[in-house]
Amino acid sequence: SCNKNLEKTDIIEENDELYCHACHGKKSTNFSKSDEESSTEVDDMTCQLLEHLPKELTNSCNMTKDKTALLLFEQVKGIFTNLDELIERIKADQKTRAKAEEPVGISIFNRSDKEYTHKNLKSENGSFMWFQLLIEVLICMQHSSTAKKELIDVCKRQYQNNSKELSIIDEFEDDYDSSNAVWWYTRESCLYRLLNKALRVQNIDILFSFRFFIKDMFKSLTEEHKKMKRSLTDHFIRVYRGQIISTDEFDRIQKSIGEFISINSFFSTSRNRKQALGFIRSVVSSDAIKKILFEIKVDIRLSTKPFADVTNLSYFKQEEEIIFMLGSIFRISHIDYSEQDEVWIADLTLCNENDHDLRDLFAYHKEKLGQDLTNVVSLGDILFKMGEFDKAKQYYKRILTESSMIDLTTASCYFGL
Incomplete structure (x- = not known):
């Protein structure tokens, strides 16, 4: 038997069964192992077993024949003949599940807010504008040669008693380069968690420490965005993000149909609707939380913050992963409940930064900052x-x-x- 620790995921192999326990997912995932020589076909007993498995349990086996029949079952997420490939898939799936359950910071700009003026930054609309300006300044400003060391020192203080994270921080110190920013962001580590928490609570000091990293992410997404535009023949794409949100957050969004919403983090989405939906369907809704699937329509011709397919740059080589630059702005078209999917569907459209409703506001505040945003x-x-x-x-x-x-x-x- 073997036991491997995989960054909050334990893999235990004993005899004919392979068990995976994902701590942060609050779910146990069971993977069935079969002898390739004796299990080349899907028999009736296997089918009956699969039909009665709950949806949150994921099964994988190393059968090489009749794979198509197995994949017809919603509970079957993949078929693997290599243990390392299976482990990588488990890690990637748990990363996606963690994203779905992680709170997402949002700001809403309500055009009907009569209290808001260009000079009034105390309302939620003001917070919306403030965050947009903060990101623009962090991207434009020059940073010193000590910026990387400063971030490393912050991370080491935060995780001084965590030997595993300290090892990853040392690796970051030795290997980080501006060209692999996306790889580091998509890796499950303290860097990802610390940055996202700082964005949610708007911790200025920590965000300032991340300024060079945010700028590198912006550059990488911009370059990949250009490549994606050249490779696509269709001007429109649709992407998806399954998310668990609080009831209060859901009510805010539902009351803001037609308004602008800013996602105050790097926003990871998928071009695969089934994949995005899969990680939230098993979660049980309650009075405190709602399951929501963001369906986002994107016109790649518009002038927006960059977004890109990061498959080739990601730590997890998942297919069709699209990341939007933090602070990307969308318009909420409508929200409806899907009886079939048993989740709320929020239809969003990526907005042009030159939208007339926002253009004057951005122009005013940028003028206040001066021409030199550094x-x-x-x-x-x-x-x-x-x-x-x-x-x-x-x-x-x-x-x-x-x-x-x-x-x-x-x-x-x-x-x-």
Whole structure:
């Protein structure tokens, strides 16, 4: 027998059975092993067994004949003859399930909000605009040669008692390059979790530490986006994301039909609807949570934040994975309940950044920042106007640590403080 630990997933092989327990998925996944020589056909007993397995249990066997018959069962997710391939599939599936269950930070811009003006950044609309400006500044600003070490130090402090994560951080320190940012983001590690948490709670200090990484992700997605546009013959694509959200979050979205929604993270989707749906269908809905499938229509000709098929760059070589740049903006078309799929379906459309409803607002706030977005002091001023005094103070202090000489930037920070 063998026992392998796979980043929160345990694989145990004993005799004829292979068991997988995924801690963060809160599900046990059973994989059946069969002798290839004695099990080349799907018999009636196997079929009856599969029919009675719950949907959240995934079965895989190494039968080489009659595979088509096996794959007709919804419970059968794959057929593997190689243990390493099976393990990689389990890890990839658990990563996808974890994404579906992980909270997604969103901001909604409500055009009917009468309290919002160009100068009012205290409302939810203001938070929407603030996040867009934050991302733009992080992408445009220049970062020092010590930026990578700064992030590594942050990660080591956060995970100082976790030898496994510290080993991954050491690997990141030795091997990271701007060209493999997507590979590192899609890997199950502290980098992915720390960045997403910082984005959800808008931790300015940690986001600032990730600035070079966010910029590298932007560059990679931009390059892959260009390649994807050249390779596609159709101007429109449709992608999907299964998600578990709180009832409060669901109510916010449902009340915002026709409005803009910003996803405040890198948004991973799939061109495979069945795959995106599969990881949420087994979750039992309750008064506290809802199952929702985002169906997103994308016109690749529009001027938007970059998105791309990252199959060739990803840690997990999943097919048809499309990642949208953080802060991507969509319009909520409608939300309906699907009796057939037993989930809510939210129809979204990726928005043009030059949409007339947003263009004037972006223009106004970019003017407030000045033409040189590498000068980030004005962002602290916006935080102050939003009433986020602690964040503004934190931001000014953070900028001061980057300033190597007394200049207008330094003076402006002291003035802000």
